[in-house]
Amino acid sequence: MSTPPSPAIAERNDGSSVRIGALVPLTRPGWVEAGQHLLAGLELAVSDVNYAGGIAGRPLELVVRDTAADPRRAAAAVDELARLGVAAVAGEYHSVVARAAAARADALGLPFLCSSAVLDALTEQPTEWVARLAPAQSHGWRIYADHLLGAGHSLIAVATEPSVYWASGTRVLREYLAPRGATVIELDARALAPKALCDELVRSRATALLLLVGHPDPAVPIVRAVRRDQRLAEIMMGAPAGQPECAEWATLLGDDGAAIPFLRYLPERLSPLGARVETALRERLADAPSFVAFEGYDTIAVLAEVLRTQGADRARTAGAWPRVAVEGTRGTIRFSRVPGISVWQWAWAPVQVVDRDPAQPDRFRILHAE
Structure with missing residues (x-):
């Protein structure tokens, strides 16, 4: 799968394109x-770049590969x-x-601009x-x-x-909360059926349950079980990884999926560029x-600017990370070295804690923003 150049661009170049590899999860x-939204953003930005003249008159082309959430498949x-x-991977x-x-x-000396993954130790x-x-x-956590x-x-x-990602998130929460007088209790969602997990919640006297699990299973069955357990009527559920963001969450859970705070990386108010991109993305996604x-769009915006100024040389592209200054949909993007982070990092994209409004589950409420 690839994004073709616009006819106007194709007529102006010698037939060669500047190619960017795109890694997205498109199958279970x-x-x-999430993969569909990421791809929509990547493709829209490629279309916009080509409409504006491409990369020095050459069309930008997206070469898409489905990772299906498989690390070995992604490496291959x-x-x-x-x-x-x-020229780069995105x-x-x-x-x-x-x-x-x-x-x-x-290992290959290939520039990679990661759009959405948040694990601190992205490289060893x-x-x-x-x-x-x-x-x-x-x-964010x-x-x-x-x-x-x-x-x-x-x-x-x-x-x-069991997952490096969930274990890392649990560690972040525990290390941050413990000095502030809060306790984190781990419940194994693989070993406990939803009803048994509810029993453990009652015994623990926890006032909040965070869903550090996959979507839709076992997240959806757990939410249903907790919502139907009268003993847990006062417990708050949360999902920092963002499961309630997707429309499928609302479709599967309806009102039960509301009032479950999660993280998303958007400003309280979009810039004119962000608003234009939002309208175009809504048309592409029909949602x-x-x-x-937006992360997908910003990824291509950054790479296109680097390729315009540095050419398609891989080493020059990688060498340009610390000099990037690109106006993205969510603010000006610059990369720096952040202590404890092994890659060049935008520090930081805007962060919100939001949930779905119980009165109108297709509407999001901003609870906290930084």
């Missing part, structure tokens, strides 16, 4: 809706894209998958080849923890599954775009 067990895709001669939503892609891109060692738009997990504390929660249960779609 990947979060397909990076190998293939490097052989195909792409995208990916799942953190564990992005980590595999980043490691391979680093510092690298010049990888940059990231999404806030690091430690940054600390903001989420502040929201929990502000809401009066000091005994917090997390329903979690309201999630923050992931």
